[in-house]
Amino acid sequence: MASFFNIQHSKPAPKHSVDPALQPWVEKYRPKTIDDVSAQEHTIAVLQKTLTSTNLPHMLFYGPPGTGKTSTILALSRQLFGPDNFRNRVLELNASDERGISIVREKIKNFARQTPRAQAVASDGKTYPCPPYKIIILDEADSMTQDAQGALRRIMETYARITRFCLVCNYVTRIIEPLASRCSKFRFTPLDSASTSARLSQIATAEHIPLDPSVISTLISISSGDLRRSITYLQSASRLSASTSPPTPITALDIQEIAGVVPDAIIADFARALGVESTTEYMDVDDGQRGVKGFERVKKKVKGLMREGYSASQILSQLHDHLIPHPTVTARQKSECALAFAEADKALCDGADEELWILEVGLRVHKAVSS
Amino acid sequence: MSLWVDQFRPKTLDDLHYHESLSARLKSLAASGDFPHMLFYGPSGAGKKTRISCTLRQLFGTGVEKLKIDQRVFLSPSKRKLEVNIVQSNFHIEITPSEAGNFDRVVIQELLKEIAQTQQVDLNAKQRFKVVIINEADSLSRDAQAALRRTMEKYMSNMRIILCANSTSRLIAPIKSRCLLMRVAAPTSDEMHQVLAHIAKKKKFDLPPEIAQEIIDDSGGNLRKAILVFEALKMQSPDFSGSLTIAKPDWETYCHKVADLIIQEQSPARVMEVRAKFYELLSHCIPPTVILKTVAERVVDRVDEALKPDIMHWAAIYEVRMRQGNKKIYHLEAWVVKVMSIYKHFFYDIDMGAFD
Numbered sequence: 257m258a259s260f261f262n263i264q265h266s267k268p269a270p271k272h273s274v275d276p277a278l279q280p281w282v283e284k285y286r287p288k289t290i291d292d293v294s295a296q297e298h299t300i301a302v303l304q305k306t307l308t309s310t311n312l313p314h315m316l317f318y319g320p321p322g323t324g325k326t327s328t329i330l331a332l333s334r335q336l337f338g339p340d341n342f343r344n345r346v347l348e349l350n351a352s353d354e355r356g357i358s359i360v361r362e363k364i365k366n367f368a369r370q371t372p373r374a375q376a377v378a379s380d381g382k383t384y385p386c387p388p389y390k391i392i393i394l395d396e397a398d399s400m401t402q403d404a405q406g407a408l409r410r411i412m413e414t415y416a417r418i419t420r421f422c423l424v425c426n427y428v429t430r431i432i433e434p435l436a437s438r439c440s441k442f443r444f445t446p447l448d449s450a451s452t453s454a455r456l457s458q459i460a461t462a463e464h465i466p467l468d469p470s471v472i473s474t475l476i477s478i479s480s481g482d483l484r485r486s487i488t489y490l491q492s493a494s495r496l497s498a499s500t501s502p503p504t505p506i507t508a509l510d511i512q513e514i515a516g517v518v519p520d521a522i523i524a525d526f527a528r529a530l531g532v533e534s535t536t537e538y539m540d541v542d543d544g545q546r547g548v549k550g551f552e553r554v555k556k557k558v559k560g561l562m563r564e565g566y567s568a569s570q571i572l573s574q575l576h577d578h579l580i581p582h583p584t585v586t587a588r589q590k591s592e593c594a595l596a597f598a599e600a601d602k603a604l605c606d607g608a609d610e611e612l613w614i615l616e617v618g619l620r621v622h623k624a625v626s627s
Numbered sequence: 628m629s630l631w632v633d634q635f636r637p638k639t640l641d642d643l644h645y646h647e648s649l650s651a652r653l654k655s656l657a658a659s660g661d662f663p664h665m666l667f668y669g670p671s672g673a674g675k676k677t678r679i680s681c682t683l684r685q686l687f688g689t690g691v692e693k694l695k696i697d698q699r700v701f702l703s704p705s706k707r708k709l710e711v712n713i714v715q716s717n718f719h720i721e722i723t724p725s726e727a728g729n730f731d732r733v734v735i736q737e738l739l740k741e742i743a744q745t746q747q748v749d750l751n752a753k754q755r756f757k758v759v760i761i762n763e764a765d766s767l768s769r770d771a772q773a774a775l776r777r778t779m780e781k782y783m784s785n786m787r788i789i790l791c792a793n794s795t796s797r798l799i800a801p802i803k804s805r806c807l808l809m810r811v812a813a814p815t816s817d818e819m820h821q822v823l824a825h826i827a828k829k830k831k832f833d834l835p836p837e838i839a840q841e842i843i844d845d846s847g848g849n850l851r852k853a854i855l856v857f858e859a860l861k862m863q864s865p866d867f868s869g870s871l872t873i874a875k876p877d878w879e880t881y882c883h884k885v886a887d888l889i890i891q892e893q894s895p896a897r898v899m900e901v902r903a904k905f906y907e908l909l910s911h912c913i914p915p916t917v918i919l920k921t922v923a924e925r926v927v928d929r930v931d932e933a934l935k936p937d938i939m940h941w942a943a944i945y946e947v948r949m950r951q952g953n954k955k956i957y958h959l960e961a962w963v964v965k966v967m968s969i970y971k972h973f974f975y976d977i978d979m980g981a982f983d
């Protein structure tokens with residue numbers, strides 16, 4: 257144990273010594289100011305005002321992953337307090353810290369003890385508003401227990417004079433109403449294509465990598481508004497393409513592979529086994545299954561998909577996208593399929609066995625289209 | 628003498644047999660310094676763990692192979708003591724959170740914090756970060772997953788996480804968003820042939836192709852299983868002569884018996900008989916999902932085409948219920964009753980409409 261946990265508690269790793277070339281891009285390109293945050297125009301406009309008036313309400317940020325919630329509050333805090341005061345004015349607690357309410361209370365009490373004093377000029381020569389309160393960020397607040405949230409109400413009131421709270425979460429419904437109603441709510445939406453595209457291009461330019469429009473559009477469609485994901489994919493793809501000699505440009509296919517997307521031909525082939533005739537002339541995957549029909553054929557296909565390791569939710573969503581616009585499947589058949597998809601999605605969220613449910617969907621689609 | 632599965636486990640990315648492009652990708656990532664958090668997923672026996680340890684070796688050199696196993700004690704919120712085994716080297720640490728049961732969150736939280744606050748002390752270390760491997764990540768509780776979210780970002784400068792899971796469906800979106808996904812598919816039949824042939828060559832004997840094929844067909848893409856069976860067969864008959872049979876595990880034979888019981892007779896008395904057999908299986912720690920799937924597949928093999936979809940449909944339904952419920956046996960039994968009734972009605976050609 258000794259060698260591994262050679263703890264130097266007093267000195268957490270100095271954050272800024274990281275060689276920027278080796279930093280993951282998601283961190284390297286984390287917005288430094290709130291103006292730098294893409295999309296979320298409404299939120300930014302409101303926060304911009306609070307920056308000038310320096311009067312901050314308690315806030316609740318919510319929205320899906322990778323849409324800029326954490327980035328925004330960190331950037332805002334930094335702009336308010338500057339690099340010198342950031343440490344003693346901003347307290348960040350998250351779900352990975354012990355969040356028993358007594359501990360939260362203790363931490364907040366200690367943190368909020370000294371009344372902050374404004375200081376005009378920072379070491380970097382700039383002036384920061386440095387308003388006379390401290391900010392407490394409770395990231396991932398949705399994983400706090402109801403009791404803890406209840407107790408938090410009192411704490412917020414007790415220290416209202418010298419603290420502002422910012423709760424950050426993915427699922428706003430998990431925040432109890434009395435707590436939510438004390439905060440100004442800001443909804444972070446999945447990033448639109450234009451903003452994603454602009455951000456990705458900006459990063460690509462900064463990193464000197466050529467980026468094909470088809471790659472960008474693939475990234476957009478795969479990440480469905482999660483900018484963190486598209487940036488991670490882009491970085492891995494660029495790493496891979498740079499490692500071949502000579503370096504090859506990134507292709508849309510690379511991105512699909514990295515993102516775990518099932519190749520279209522495989523989905524089309526699966527659909528065909530279910531009795532959905534193909535619309536495009538994908539190469540027939542000859543699996544020696546021509547003669548086999550019905551149940552056995554569907555089962556074999558499902559087993560094959562599972563062996564490939566594709567995730568069930570990915571298969572479902574792609575099969576869905578394949579079926580819904582399909583020209584020869586009737587509306588009635590489609591609605592029967594839709595029922596199966598919905599049930600399977602729920603079951604998978606409840607942790608059901610993937611193979612059983614892909615098979616279930618397969619069989620039901622098969623039945624629907626052959627009736 | 629170690630088992631062949633261990634003896635012939637590849638040690639470096641270059642030694643790995645199949646999925647060359649995946650190995651190449653891992654190699655370039657390991658060389659890059661901006662190594663991301665990763666999530667390896669794929670069916671069991673496809674070689675996820677092997678690939679992970681090869682990647683570690685690529686990252687840190689042979690030092691990662693010096694493993695120690697430690698038992699650590701954690702305190703649950705109610706001050707109960709939790710003992711968890713931890714495998715580690717100077718560069719990485721490996722945990723299987725399901726060992727901590729309901730308190731996986733505490734364990735993850737404590738460990739990661741500890742690691743995040745330590746710095747790489749070995750000045751010759753190739754990387755500035757340490758790696759935390761979390762096995763069976765898909766069995767992490769929601770709480771534990773939530774606890775990972777910000778930690779993964781905050782301590783990125785001196786820690787990387789590698790998650791290993793069978794599937795990604797049970798992981799929450801914010802976690803997936805923070806990882807690079809690595810799919811490890813099961814090897815194809817040809818690829819398995821190569822691996823088996825490689826072992827035979829190292830051991831200096833000939834492996835008849837039809838025996839190899841039999842092993843591979845039996846394995847269902849699980850290379851670990853294939854190699855284990857291969858070694859067992861070789862012990863059974865060193866020159867692969869005579870009639871070789873691949874022994875099925877006892878529980879599987881037992882499940883098949885259950886299936887046969889269901890098909891032979893459909894009666895309350897038979898339900899009780901089957902129930903006793905389920906108890907037997909459960910008490911031997913065979914996962915209930917495996918029991919249900921194995922029995923269902925056998926039943927389906929032996930009934931009329933028209934019944935198959937229905938039987939699998941109810942297997943799917945009762946499997947979810949089983950996960951959400953408390954008593955596994957209720958749901959296994961309910962499925963049996965359902966299957967018997969479907970079967971009987973079909974047999975006597977009774978209009979099923981009235982029973983839906």
Ligand SMILES: Nc1ncnc2c1ncn2[C@@H]1O[C@H](COP(=O)(O)OP(=O)(O)OP(=O)(O)O)[C@@H](O)[C@H]1O
Pocket residue numbers: 281282283285286287292293294295296319320321322323324325326327328425426444455483484485487776801804
């Ligand atoms: N609106 C945005 N503008 C610019 N960059 C963004 C934006 N949203 C996300 N990013 C990028 O993605 C990374 C992650 O964003 P951030 O941590 O703010 O997400 P989050 O909304 O807090 O997600 P989670 O809910 O998973 O915590 C950032 O480092 C940044 O690079």
Ligand SMILES: [Mg+2]
Pocket residue numbers: 325326327395424
């Ligand atoms: Mg966040």
